Amino acid sequence: NAGVTQTPKFQVLKTGQSMTLQCAQDMNHEYMSWYRQDPGMGLRLIHYSVGAGITDQGEVPNGYNVSRSTTEDFPLRLLSAAPSQTSVYFCASSRRPVAGGPYEQYFGPGTRLTVT
């Protein structure tokens, strides 16, 4: 299994450009999430999906769109890039959590995005 894969690894955008960060998993996980990681702020949830066709907003959704047309793929779209979106983006997947049960999220390798 490849686990969770992300492309690209690095990206530089100009302000106002749009792009899509790709994420795929081959573990048949129901849950998928996008996080951004900024220095001193940990991992903040952008959007998440609990299954194909279902998405919801996390803590910092503004400026980002997602869709989940298949179980495997969960792309993140930046509509009009801004310097404040310079960050490292991680995609993660997991099985459906059960009450009090383990909830291991498997992370992709990350995409380092710079917006100039």
Add this chain to the structure above:
Amino acid sequence: GENVEQHPSTLSVQEGDSAVIKCTYSDSASNYFPWYKQELGKRPQLIIDIRSNVGEKKDQRIAVTLNKTAKHFSLHITETQPEDSAVYFCAAVGSARQLTFGSGTQLTVLP
């Protein structure tokens, strides 16, 4: 929603000493608390977790304790080694069934 606070933000210890990282959470419905380790330039990886019906869990040199009454949990690393140097994140799964992460602790083990 859930709020997780983590302290300290940086921690330096001598090789062989113990390291302790502490987290507090706000959602009393939170029932699962994982810890992730992230090495420089790598992805976060789960190292240990604890459920709300357990007070302590150990895995070799790593242990986690949970105090549900006080809503705090801690990571303990004994006999630290240089390869323990990394950023450690605590997290909590609350009523929204989503992971909320602390802000991270940069642990440096000095030889």
